Amino acid sequence: MKISSKVVQVGVNTDARTGAISTPIYQTATFRHPALGQSTGFDYSRTHNPTRQVLEQAIAALEGGSGGYAFASGMAAVTAILMLYRAGDHLVVVEDCYGGTYRVLEKNFQPFGLTTTFVDGSRPEEITAAIKPNTKAIIVETPTNPLMKIVDIRAIVKIAAAHGLHTVVDNTFLTPYFQRPLELGADLVVHSGTKYLSGHNDVLCGLVVAKDSTLAEKVKFVQNSTGNVLGPFDSWLLIRGMKTLALRMEKHNQNALTVAQWLEKHPHVKTVYFPGLVGHPGKSVHDSQATGSGGMLSFAVDDPKLVPQVLKKVKMIQFAESLGGVESLITFPAVQTHADVPPDVRERLGISDRLLRLSVGIEDAWDIIADLEQALQ
Numbered sequence: 149m150k151i152s153s154k155v156v157q158v159g160v161n162t163d164a165r166t167g168a169i170s171t172p173i174y175q176t177a178t179f180r181h182p183a184l185g186q187s188t189g190f191d192y193s194r195t196h197n198p199t200r201q202v203l204e205q206a207i208a209a210l211e212g213g214s215g216g217y218a219f220a221s222g223m224a225a226v227t228a229i230l231m232l233y234r235a236g237d238h239l240v241v242v243e244d245c246y247g248g249t250y251r252v253l254e255k256n257f258q259p260f261g262l263t264t265t266f267v268d269g270s271r272p273e274e275i276t277a278a279i280k281p282n283t284k285a286i287i288v289e290t291p292t293n294p295l296m297k298i299v300d301i302r303a304i305v306k307i308a309a310a311h312g313l314h315t316v317v318d319n320t321f322l323t324p325y326f327q328r329p330l331e332l333g334a335d336l337v338v339h340s341g342t343k344y345l346s347g348h349n350d351v352l353c354g355l356v357v358a359k360d361s362t363l364a365e366k367v368k369f370v371q372n373s374t375g376n377v378l379g380p381f382d383s384w385l386l387i388r389g390m391k392t393l394a395l396r397m398e399k400h401n402q403n404a405l406t407v408a409q410w411l412e413k414h415p416h417v418k419t420v421y422f423p424g425l426v427g428h429p430g431k432s433v434h435d436s437q438a439t440g441s442g443g444m445l446s447f448a449v450d451d452p453k454l455v456p457q458v459l460k461k462v463k464m465i466q467f468a469e470s471l472g473g474v475e476s477l478i479t480f481p482a483v484q485t486h487a488d489v490p491p492d493v494r495e496r497l498g499i500s501d502r503l504l505r506l507s508v509g510i511e512d513a514w515d516i517i518a519d520l521e522q523a524l525q
């Protein structure tokens with residue numbers, strides 16, 4: 149089955165007794181034991197819940213892993229992965245990673261003795277140079293947020309394998325519809341399902357998929373022991389959202405390309421960051437590992453005064469954090485999503501006072517453009 153069929157079929161026929169097409173919401177905390185020492189496979193919803201299990205099996209199948217696990221948010225999923233490591237361990241992480249990932253590493257895990265070196269993930273030699281004897285994993289995002297840099301997943305996997313490290317890929321921006329890191333050799337994939345996978349800006353959720361069963365068991369242990377699980381109703385919302393993933397991703401991708409090409413020609417726009425553009429420095433690597441560019445783009449305007457103006461004047465496009473939903477959203481990374489990244493680091497990365505990030509929705513592309521046009525005037 150093609151992935152566009154697989155996403156539609158998620159959860160169909162999982163309730164043999166009634167034949168329900170939509171996965172039932174098993175809104176229960178606990179389950180009756182048939183007899184002493186016997187189980188239906190479900191004992192307590194922190195450990196296993198039938199609705200959550202449909203979702204977990206679906207994401208494992210879509211990413212090509214041996215186990216999938218659903219968490220209460222993307223950050224809960226990232227945290228579950230970080231809990232696979234110990235005090236004294238070291239991680240190498242892309243420097244323009246999601247702001248929350250930066251924050252949890254620096255503010256929560258660093259005090260527990262798990263240290264991180266942040267590197268430019270688009271330069272494999274920087275990654276190799278950052279590896280220490282106690283390094284355990286390389287954590288990357290591609291495209292990165294918000295500058296849409298491309299990380300060569302195969303190159304990272306090669307470096308990681310040579311040093312006996314895990315490769316972890318945050319696949320939130322592209323989803324398995326456009327990019328499947330485990331097929332390229334990565335060990336773990338993490339998602340903020342809040343974004344494209346659910347797709348409607350109506351649920352917080354996170355997912356982890358592990359390639360091999362040993363690692364999957366470890367993630368499962370953390371999920372059950374720490375209890376950051378996704379509830380049955382939110383699991384159902386994510387299943388429901390995923391059914392239209394193929395259609396939505398195609399439209400996001402098309403719209404983002406149209407908008408990016410229009411922005412490139414705008415007199416007040418200096419730079420457009422979108423991997424689908426011909427001039428994008430990472431385009432050939434991107435095209436070798438992904439089948440689409442997604443719906444995220446960033447652009448730098450020529451005058452910082454335009455930033456508050458655009459954020460105030462947009463009408464259809466909403467000034468809001470988050471991304472990946474059907475509605476177009478615009479944000480100002482330096483002050484919103486990346487506020488926890490120190491100013492000097494932000495400046496060096498190019499997350500400047502002129503950079504805006506646009507999550508291109510699935511409205512008509514020319515309505516999005518018309519809104520940007522009047523806001524930039």
Ligand SMILES: *Cc1c(COP(=O)(O)O)cnc(C)c1O
Nearest residue numbers: 221222223246318320340342353
């Ligand atoms: C949003 C996001 C996260 C965090 O997910 P939440 O669901 O907001 O907790 C992690 N990584 C990336 C790339 C994100 O965009």
